[in-house]
Amino acid sequence: MIHFITTADHAYTLKGIRKSPYRRFPVACRTYDWLFRQRRIVASACVFTDLDRLRYFELAEAAKVYRRLRDAGVRVFNDPARVLLRFDLLSTLQRLGINDYRVYPAAQRPRPERFPVFLKCEEGHSQHFDRLLEDQAALDACLDEVQAEGAPLTRMLVTEFANTPVRDGVYRRHTIYRVGDVMLPGNSVIEGSPFVKYGQRGLSTDAEFEEIVAEMASNPYAERLRPAFEAANIDYGRADFGFCDGRLAVYEINTNPSIGLKGGSRHDGFNAAVDRGLRALIETLGEIGGEPVSARVAPSLWHVTRLRPVFGLRLSQP
Structure with a gap:
């Protein structure tokens, strides 16, 4: 059991x-x-x-x-x-050179080294703030607004944004699972928003679907992501990551990732790749x-x- x-x-x-x-x-x-x-x-x-x-x-x-x-x-x-949670994880990944973006406690009223930035709660995985803040003035005003509306800045983070769009206004988020020592590719998703989470139906082109299928078949980022899991002390979970100007950017490692049953897209090759990935994940768990x-x-x-x-x-x- x-x-x-x-x-x-x-x-x-x-x-x-x-x-x-x-x-x-x-x-x-x-x-x-x-x-x-x-x-x-x-x-x-x-x-x-x-x-x-x-x-x-x-x-x-x-x-x-x-x-x-x-x-x-x-x-x-x-x-x-031993598992590192969001702030400690992202700070450690930046210190180790795995990430090149920084994260700051919002309550300290930070002055980030680069913009844009966004707000995110340290706990959970929902994106409650849906805008990028382009400069220090916008950040300061946003923090004032959040507090004025009665939301404490404690356990809230300011994060430097790190995801280059794949085309105008369209962003992609990649995923990979770890089960023990095995690294398993997950399907990436595409949205017309910088805060990519579930994917946006009807947005991906056939060429983008084919890229995702090829990525899941070759699993090219397995060993690049392994050090992030090791640093986090996580041996079961899913890493969400992307790329900013060609540089790897790990966004989070979720110890309770949502496991689906099927792909459900219009692209048959993508659905088959998702099914193969889910089967590999379940079979690995069985071992x-x-x-x-x-x-x-x-x-x-x-x-x-x-x-x-x-x-x-x-x-x-x-």
Whole structure:
């Protein structure tokens, strides 16, 4: 049994694993609240996801459970005590020369070295701010506006924009997965927005579809992205990246990437490539577990008393 541990509101991302026709191994999608209430679990592997959405004490308890599972012989992925979250990750990648753009805490009222920049919350993966800020005056005004509307700048980042459009007003975002030591290509998407996330139906040309298919077949960026995963201490997740004037730019590494079931585009070759990629991902996941191990996890009472109430149960605060 492979356990994927996620936050309660974001288990939907694992639908593609649970319902994949290629899956030949048992899998359970569990929440951290569930995990922290168990005394013992049986698992061949355990993947910790959604670490950027945990509160600090949850992150600390997850790291303890990780070690109990590891010491019992369960294969574990994404050590909560070592995984770098967004600000630390992007700062580290810039320091190592993997990225050449910088990120700044918004609350410090930064003066970025280059523009344009944009705002993004440090937690989660949504892009709540949909405009590029072209200079310092625009940034200062935006920060003033955000605070005036009642949004704190704490846990908000100012990021130098790094993505050269593939054509006028059209941007592309590439993806690659890591499962253990295996690097697997994901499909890139194209949008008429600098903040590429899901892709825009009907925008890609046939030539662009063919480029994506060829990229997924050759997986040319695997070893270029491996150092980013290593620096982040992430051994299961998906990196989103692009290129700025030919230079690689890693945007994030998501420990709980959404796994789909099919491509769903008008281009048959693209759909087939996506299907091959998803099959390879599922088959690779099937190889990460060994023999099932009964492992004692037994969380501390101090942490259990701080868990969210479940089924109407009220837990007292000391």
